[in-house]
Amino acid sequence: MLKLERKELVDLLRQMLLMRRFEEKCAEMYAMGKIGGFLHLYIGQEAVATGAISVLRPDDYVIASYREHGHALAKGCDPGKIMAELFGRADGLCKGKGGSMHLFDKANHFLGGHAIVAGQIPIGTGAAFASQYEGKDQVTLCFFGDAAVNQGVFHEALNLAALWHLPIVYICENNRYGMGTAVERATPVRELYRRAEAYGMPGEAVDGMDVLAVRECVGLAVERARRERLPSLIEAKTYRFRGHSMADPGTYRTKDEVEREKQRDPILLFRDHLMAEAVIKESDWKALEKEVRITVEAAVRYADASPEPPVEWLCTDVYVSER
């Protein structure tokens, strides 16, 4: 994978760093009361969305769960508009009507964050169905967590995708906890990628802390989907460093476990790797930090400057005919 150009490698690092700093700022804004509701941070899992989405074309589709800030950023959504959405402002991606759990961006083919566990899996399957119906070679990436595989629609959707040869890659981000329930308390067969066998589709596990490994694994699956119309299931083994949401102190995990996992921080691992390979120097890293900080600060300024949505918007967008 080091066949990648230097610029591409640095872009992957920048993308992950932007997700991290953006969400650290989100946590700060939540504490200040500027962000309300549920806020599920992606911190620790950045290599998955970054590596996976980096292989897509702009017209490929991405759909995700409620922990979707990272996926939205990787799909090209404007950080200012995301932050404005989290602030509940008129210039947010969804006019302040969606919030943290429901980021959508049609221009970037981002089919949204969905907050019923597994609810997005058949919908992503439908986007892939449409690509096949119209004879287009777009691919859909459908992201969900480890808890989603125990919902009925996971089975229904994968069954249909395999039956109909749909161009979709299902990416299970196994961060080992569905809210407070460890995966071994929820699922008897813990190698979640093996569920693919039941549908006769390829299934593979990948180190979700290694952005290049994710990129390679998803890249092969995307090509298979694009050229052969074969769906795949990929289990990215990852870890979230924070609680399930801002309201969760995470007492169901030991401090030792969390500290041990933080040793495999996907951003630091990749930074160190690039330094060891002499792709970047310390000064490059500092420049990236500065660049990302400027982007995040601009996003906050944009969100702060945006007005609250006018009350007249309360009942718009309920029906197209009354838009």
Added chain:
Amino acid sequence: MAIITYREALNQALREEMRRDPRVFLMGEEVGLYQGAYKVSQGLLEEFGSKRVIDTPISEAGFTGVGIGAAMVGLRPIVEMMTFNFALVAIDQIVNQAAKILYMSGGQYNVPMVIRGPGGPAHQLAAQHSQSMESYFYHVPGLKIVRPGTPKDAKGLLKSAIRDDDPVIFIESELLYGTKGEVPDGDYTIPLGVGEIKREGRDVTIVAYSTMLLLALQTAEELEKEGISAEVVDPRTLRPLDTALIMESVKKTNRAIVMESGAGFAGIGSGIGAIISEQAFDYLDAPVERVTGANAPTPYAKNLERAKIPSKERLIAAVKKVLAV
């Protein structure tokens, strides 16, 4: 004008819309090879092929979600529920996803899909196959609800539903599939949200739709013999609701009855009755009456089933009550 069945009228609507727009496809259990559990999709597989008339495994939540995703990116799916009772298996997809995606996305993604199939109490099908489902969906902003009562309405409304840019719940009726009526030749549509006065009258307004419409019209003929002139208003679409037409009628007759085959508690009649009370109270000479299904699951036994569903006798009693005769 040809006289055809309600089933044939629906079939014509599907066929004509699929010919008109290649983005329209039909998906569901037994819609293709089997030609439809109730034969509404008869002949469509032959004409349009398996790409556009798609048999699914039994997995309502899964294929309803597929329809939603396909609609979001530009197709116009028609998802058939073999009976609407099975839509409850997909209710998360319908209520939490289809109905809300336009709103949650701030107007970016709409979901132009039709979810259709038969509903309502039928021939001794018992509790799990014999329910009026409209009030489950009536409550949900973002959904449109259609319940046609005649072949003409069935065809014109289904064509409008397919062309509509929002998710439409289109509930047919097993009991109506074989009923016949005049249907205009050629392409025509009936707009969603426009009701029709199916029978003019002076003394009382009966709001009724689907199978209850037929019962109301028959009962009105009997009442006429007793010198009571009943006006029968068919809203056809429950959401959006043609409130103006209902008010116009109530202001003329000064008495109102709302009928539904489903259980009355928190039902359609509660909603329409409340709107009449709010908007036409000063015109009412009696409280709004409701004639509804009993507050019980639908029983199997023939006599109990008959007692569960509104009857001519109960409607006549309600009419006499509001007229104080």
